[in-house]
Amino acid sequence: MLSIYKVCYKNLLRKKVRSSLTIIGVGLSAWVLASLMGFNKGYEASLNRDIDNMGFQIVVTAKGCPYEAATLMLKGGTSLRYMKESVVNEVAANAEVEKMTPMLMQAIFDPNKGESGGMSAYLGVDPASFPQMKTYLEFKQGGWFKDAAAYEAVLGYEAAELEQREVGDKLLIPEKNAELKVVGILKRTGTQDDGTIFIPVKAVQQIFAKPGELTGLGIKVKKDANIAQLEEKLYKLPDVQVVSLAQVKQTIMNLVSTAKVMVLSIAIIAVIIAMVGVINTILMSVFERYQEIGILKSIGAMPEDIFKLIWIETFILCLLGGLFGAVMAFGLSQVTELLIRRLLPYAPTGSLILLDFKLILTTLISVLLIGLVSGVYPAWKAARVRPLESIRNEMG
Amino acid sequence: MNKSFTILLMLVCLFSVNNLYAAVGCDLNDPDKDVARLFPESTGYKTSYLSLDKLGGAALMQEIEKRLGDSFQGLYETVDVPYTLYEIYKEKEKIGYIHGVNQKGEYGGIQVFLVLDMAGTIKSLYFQKLTSRAAKQLREPDFGKQFVGLNLKDFYSYDVKAGKSVPSGKVDEIKNPVPEAAGDFRAALRATKKNLILMDQFVYSNKHLQYFKP
Numbered sequence: 188m189l190s191i192y193k194v195c196y197k198n199l200l201r202k203k204v205r206s207s208l209t210i211i212g213v214g215l216s217a218w219v220l221a222s223l224m225g226f227n228k229g230y231e232a233s234l235n236r237d238i239d240n241m242g243f244q245i246v247v248t249a250k251g252c253p254y255e256a257a258t259l260m261l262k263g264g265t266s267l268r269y270m271k272e273s274v275v276n277e278v279a280a281n282a283e284v285e286k287m288t289p290m291l292m293q294a295i296f297d298p299n300k301g302e303s304g305g306m307s308a309y310l311g312v313d314p315a316s317f318p319q320m321k322t323y324l325e326f327k328q329g330g331w332f333k334d335a336a337a338y339e340a341v342l343g344y345e346a347a348e349l350e351q352r353e354v355g356d357k358l359l360i361p362e363k364n365a366e367l368k369v370v371g372i373l374k375r376t377g378t379q380d381d382g383t384i385f386i387p388v389k390a391v392q393q394i395f396a397k398p399g400e401l402t403g404l405g406i407k408v409k410k411d412a413n414i415a416q417l418e419e420k421l422y423k424l425p426d427v428q429v430v431s432l433a434q435v436k437q438t439i440m441n442l443v444s445t446a447k448v449m450v451l452s453i454a455i456i457a458v459i460i461a462m463v464g465v466i467n468t469i470l471m472s473v474f475e476r477y478q479e480i481g482i483l484k485s486i487g488a489m490p491e492d493i494f495k496l497i498w499i500e501t502f503i504l505c506l507l508g509g510l511f512g513a514v515m516a517f518g519l520s521q522v523t524e525l526l527i528r529r530l531l532p533y534a535p536t537g538s539l540i541l542l543d544f545k546l547i548l549t550t551l552i553s554v555l556l557i558g559l560v561s562g563v564y565p566a567w568k569a570a571r572v573r574p575l576e577s578i579r580n581e582m583g
Numbered sequence: 584m585n586k587s588f589t590i591l592l593m594l595v596c597l598f599s600v601n602n603l604y605a606a607v608g609c610d611l612n613d614p615d616k617d618v619a620r621l622f623p624e625s626t627g628y629k630t631s632y633l634s635l636d637k638l639g640g641a642a643l644m645q646e647i648e649k650r651l652g653d654s655f656q657g658l659y660e661t662v663d664v665p666y667t668l669y670e671i672y673k674e675k676e677k678i679g680y681i682h683g684v685n686q687k688g689e690y691g692g693i694q695v696f697l698v699l700d701m702a703g704t705i706k707s708l709y710f711q712k713l714t715s716r717a718a719k720q721l722r723e724p725d726f727g728k729q730f731v732g733l734n735l736k737d738f739y740s741y742d743v744k745a746g747k748s749v750p751s752g753k754v755d756e757i758k759n760p761v762p763e764a765a766g767d768f769r770a771a772l773r774a775t776k777k778n779l780i781l782m783d784q785f786v787y788s789n790k791h792l793q794y795f796k797p
Binding site for chain 2: 297298299300301302348349350351352353357358359361364366
């Protein structure tokens with residue numbers, strides 16, 4: 188004897204194309220929904236990780252555009268403005284400061300990169316303080332330079348790949364004719380550090396003729412210290428600007444919220460379209476089976492049995508669509524991420540879309556609930572069919 | 584029903600594999616412009632990706648190393664390195680190839696692209712990336728012209744470790760414009776030989792293998 192589920196499944200198989208298209212429609216909306224929820228989770232997690240990986244909560248840079256400073260901190264790059272090294276002592280005088288590290292970013296045009304040249308960037312760091320703030324950095328080979336003025340370099344994983352460098356190899360800074368010795372290769376971190384070439388800050392000052400100048404000062408604040416109070420004090424220093432990473436995060440989240448609203452709108456539209464698609468499919472199926480439903484009722488089927496039959500059909504469509512959407516969300520997450528990265532003003536490193544079992548389950552349950560609500564009207568309509576009337580109509 | 588679920592399960596397995604850290608290949612930075620510049624008579628190109636891993640695995644890599652006369656090292660010379668091959672067309676006729684390899688230089692990575700005709704003869708040589716004290720001189724057209732007309736037959740006698748041909752051959756006639764940059768000069772020759780051997784394997788059906796003397 189056929190179970191009610193098998194009857195429903197066979198009913199759906201009668202119109203394979205229509206059922207498949209509905210499943211695809213539901214799948215697409217489930218994909219958008221899962222990707223959006225994964226993005227909400229992934230973007231913030233990646234941004235937080237990027238900011239945590241900075242190793243400091245406040246950055247002092249030379250006065251200029253705060254967005255430029257934020258980009259400098261998170262994406263790397265060069266600042267056209269410099270501040271005097273003496274700022275280190277002035278900042279150190281504040282009781283809230285636990286640690287700090289001076290940095291000097293420099294970039295140079297390398298005419299031998301590609302046909303028309305390209306930029307090569309170097310980050311000057313202090314070997315005494317920088318490693319303490321970036322404790323998560325691990326070495327694949329070698330270690331940090333010991334002397335703040337040594338002509339040595341530590342390469343991020345990708346920088347070492349690109350330059351094919353190993354510990355002991357030489358590295359040339361084009362145009363400056365400066366030769367460095369590679370003393371360390373970092374393990375992959377998934378952050379901007381992977382593509383960075385670290386050089387002792389004094390050596391960068393010497394090579395690029397920027398004595399006593401810095402582009403940034405990273406500050407780690409004591410655990411119970413009042414960050415806002417420290418910021419206020421730092422604002423009073425001449426010709427510097429203070430950027431707290433909390434501010435940076437807030438600014439970026441504000442910029443991203445526009446993109447989020449856009450994606451959310453698309454998701455809502457997709458869900459509505461899927462709902463209409465499900466209603467249409469099931470309703471068509473009910474109309475086509477008008478006589479059949481009448482016969483079922485005439486041989487004893489109760490309205491609730493018919494309601495259940497139609498509702499289960501809706502459930503199967505939504506379940507298959509939801510599973511299809513889940514597969515798409517996983518399978519196409521890289522493509523979705525690429526698309527989102529193009530949309531966003533700033534995208535942190537690492538995965539922007541975080542999909543896990545809980546999220547997929549939430550998507551599946553949401554799709555099933557929406558689907559079941561969509562199925563109520565067609566099921567109710569089918570349950571109300573009058574047996575004799577339906578048979579008479581068909582004969583007529 | 585079972586079949587549908589099997590397909591779904593297969594799709595999940597297929598797509599949920601995380602991206603592994605792949606070996607690094609060597610692509611043209613701007614293929615449209617670069618192909619037009621390197622092969623002026625071309626009207627189009629097709630890109631394909633090849634790897635020793637798929638063509639013969641570790642055994643083939645050992646064979647290539649034997650032909651090169653040196654072992655592969657580092658991240659750019661692993662068995663799974665994806666090699667990007669540009670097949671060049673003039674209208675519908677295939678007229679040659681462009682293929683690049685990565686090579687460790689004295690001061691950084693070097694990317695050497697060869698423009699080859701259908702017979703496997705070098706039409707031109709292009710350093711896409713070159714970090715060297717002699718970068719300017721090595722990128723001069725006069726240096727590249729010395730490679731034009733050579734093929735793998737000429738390079739098989741060149742010993743990449745010793746830096747000379749035994750017996751003396753056409754490759755020995757290539758002049759190093761900056762004797763102090765001998766390391767990068769030899770790296771360029773090693774990259775060229777490696778490139779030609781790979782191309783012989785990939786597209787010329789090893790027609791030059793007859794000239795290889797172990």
